[in-house]
Amino acid sequence: MSDVITLKNLQKSYGQVKALKNISFSVKTGEIFGLLGPNGAGKTTTIRCLTTLAQPDSGEILVGGVSAITQPKQVRQKLGYVAQEVAIDKVLTGRELLNLQASLYHLPLSLAKKRIDQLLNLLGLQEYSDRQTGTYSGGIRKRLDLAAGLLHQPQVLVLDEPSVGLDIESRTIVWDFLRQLKLAGTTVLITSHYLEEIDALADRLAIIDQGEVIAEGSPSSLKDRLGGDRITLKIREFANFEEAQKAKEKLSSLSFVEKIIINQTQGNSLNLIVTPKSNPISKIEQTLIENDLPMFSISQSRPSLDDVYLAATGKTLIDAEIEASNNRDLKAEKKQAMK
Amino acid sequence: MTQSISPNQFTEILSPNLDTQIEVKNSIFRDFLQETLALTKRLFIQLKRRPSSLIAGVIQPFMWLILFGALFFNAPENLFENNITYGQFLAPGIIIFTAFSGALNAGLPIMFDREFGFLNRLLVAPLASRFSIVAASTIYIITLSFIQTAVIIIASAFIGAGLPHLLGLGAIALIVFLIVLGVTGLSLGFAFALPGHIELLAVIFVINLPLLFASTALAPLSFMAGWLQIIASLNPLTYAIEPIRYIYQNSDWSFASVVMNTPWGNFNFVTVLCLLLAFDVVILLSIKPLLSRRFA
Ligand SMILES: Nc1ncnc2c1ncn2[C@@H]1O[C@H](COP(=O)(O)OP(=O)(O)OP(=O)(O)O)[C@@H](O)[C@H]1O
Ligand SMILES: [Mg+2]
Numbered sequence: 001m002s003d004v005i006t007l008k009n010l011q012k013s014y015g016q017v018k019a020l021k022n023i024s025f026s027v028k029t030g031e032i033f034g035l036l037g038p039n040g041a042g043k044t045t046t047i048r049c050l051t052t053l054a055q056p057d058s059g060e061i062l063v064g065g066v067s068a069i070t071q072p073k074q075v076r077q078k079l080g081y082v083a084q085e086v087a088i089d090k091v092l093t094g095r096e097l098l099n100l101q102a103s104l105y106h107l108p109l110s111l112a113k114k115r116i117d118q119l120l121n122l123l124g125l126q127e128y129s130d131r132q133t134g135t136y137s138g139g140i141r142k143r144l145d146l147a148a149g150l151l152h153q154p155q156v157l158v159l160d161e162p163s164v165g166l167d168i169e170s171r172t173i174v175w176d177f178l179r180q181l182k183l184a185g186t187t188v189l190i191t192s193h194y195l196e197e198i199d200a201l202a203d204r205l206a207i208i209d210q211g212e213v214i215a216e217g218s219p220s221s222l223k224d225r226l227g228g229d230r231i232t233l234k235i236r237e238f239a240n241f242e243e244a245q246k247a248k249e250k251l252s253s254l255s256f257v258e259k260i261i262i263n264q265t266q267g268n269s270l271n272l273i274v275t276p277k278s279n280p281i282s283k284i285e286q287t288l289i290e291n292d293l294p295m296f297s298i299s300q301s302r303p304s305l306d307d308v309y310l311a312a313t314g315k316t317l318i319d320a321e322i323e324a325s326n327n328r329d330l331k332a333e334k335k336q337a338m339k
Numbered sequence: 340m341t342q343s344i345s346p347n348q349f350t351e352i353l354s355p356n357l358d359t360q361i362e363v364k365n366s367i368f369r370d371f372l373q374e375t376l377a378l379t380k381r382l383f384i385q386l387k388r389r390p391s392s393l394i395a396g397v398i399q400p401f402m403w404l405i406l407f408g409a410l411f412f413n414a415p416e417n418l419f420e421n422n423i424t425y426g427q428f429l430a431p432g433i434i435i436f437t438a439f440s441g442a443l444n445a446g447l448p449i450m451f452d453r454e455f456g457f458l459n460r461l462l463v464a465p466l467a468s469r470f471s472i473v474a475a476s477t478i479y480i481i482t483l484s485f486i487q488t489a490v491i492i493i494a495s496a497f498i499g500a501g502l503p504h505l506l507g508l509g510a511i512a513l514i515v516f517l518i519v520l521g522v523t524g525l526s527l528g529f530a531f532a533l534p535g536h537i538e539l540l541a542v543i544f545v546i547n548l549p550l551l552f553a554s555t556a557l558a559p560l561s562f563m564a565g566w567l568q569i570i571a572s573l574n575p576l577t578y579a580i581e582p583i584r585y586i587y588q589n590s591d592w593s594f595a596s597v598v599m600n601t602p603w604g605n606f607n608f609v610t611v612l613c614l615l616l617a618f619d620v621v622i623l624l625s626i627k628p629l630l631s632r633r634f635a
Contacts, residue, residue, distance in 0.1 A: 051463045053462055053634060054633050055633040081463045087457045087460055091384065092381065092385075096384060099377070100377050100380070103373050103374055103376070104374055104461060104465075105465065106369075106370045118348075122349070132388075150353065152356070153354065154355060180353060184349055184353035184354040184355075185350070185353075186354065187355070
């Protein structure tokens, strides 16, 4: 299938902060494509460049073969955009907002009315449509925003973190809806920092970290590329590095162990990659005992997207999130102090 | 939630429209009209559900009339030219100042839209031109200004300022329109250029009252210090106030009447209108790049 979106070597800085260092990926027609990354990775910045809200410093953006940089208006027509923060005018009713949206995309009046009724119905919004949106719950707002993004039948619906702040039920509704949308032939580009969300929805994904794409492919191919099963081993709840290092050395000599990473951010736990079907746990236990090393916990799993991230960056997505939020606070504090 | 809908209907409703020619088929002008009307409608819905700004907007000029009128109540007769009362002198100033203040605030809702992310909805849409945002705000402000102007004219008539003829009222409306158009454009330009509402409020604060005092709204040119006369003669507000004042004081006015005396010459009605129009054109041209700007 052909590519409907192509991003090539996108770069963008905010002053000293390099929000996008080098972003390249492409989205194929008709798929759900996921952009996965921790807080501050540059997902929103990428989406803002794509939707013509922001101008990249350099790089190329093509949507259906049209450049978002030189022909923004044509690209706007092809995209539907559901922003990270739902932006609705609290004073308008749902229907009034959709009417406004329809006019911004120049739908003829009769078509607008038909599409608004259809989408309200499809998203279960009829009973809310004539209430002011200020009274809506988060889930209902998100659904209204989805309806607004789809009024003009865009080729690609772009959603920035669609399930942040939603309860589980609303999230399920949104996920089911996106699957329906794909079945109907609309391409979906979705960003998320939830592994499960991308794993559950995306046909293909790109993982971005600190403004760079570190992996691209289907979830299963990315996992397969990592090879064998994962084992997470903690010798102590909080082991010191030397001890972990020693365990790593001893365990490395086992024939079925392919690779070991010490995860310093999680109490120096050891992440082992082992050849599939090797039944390794008892042999690992035995090796530890022989070398006078303790064992706190051990678990085995198929590779997950988190492992893909771990392999590429040396830390888990959760840790990156925590790190990012710490960094952000520091920055904010500095700014505050300067005032 | 969607049990009653068949898979076929799903496909019909959710499938993409691959006809990329839509935007070419429609005429730019019709698109512009459609988006302008929709944006204007939004502003009026907001006004209908939150009318306090209109109420305040009507009360305020009323208070100006009463307060400034009282301030100079015991001024010696004939202090102002042509045997007129201060009330008569003041009404045109208050009309223009009120319209000007309203227009100067036009950027605020846009700035809040920007800060709340609602503006993104407009910016990702394939608008025929972002001047539809300016047009919608202008239509909205002009409507408010006309309501305010009507109130001021009626109130002034009761105070004894007299009532211009129908043609005079039309000319006043035209002048109010010209000043509102330019100042609304200016304010929207600021709303697109400045970082946030704090800065916008600061700019509005710095421009608003000084421009009032540096115009002929409250006192004639002849009262002013030399340097202020020069500033007042450059102030667009003066060019809007003076012709209205002339209409108020001369029922036999015509488009050739000299309505303004400045240090650099006397201007007739048509010239003043052309200058106001030029003011609008310059502002609209200079905010064009701001409107098409992409934000961080
Ligand atoms: N307007 C801005 N001014 C300055 N820095 C910015 C701006 N927008 C984003 N950044 C910085 O650029 C980097 C990427 O931010 P971005 O919002 O794209 O991340 P994200 O992946 O969307 O994160 P989140 O999961 O929090 O939404 C961050 O370091 C952020 O602080
Ligand atoms: Mg984001």
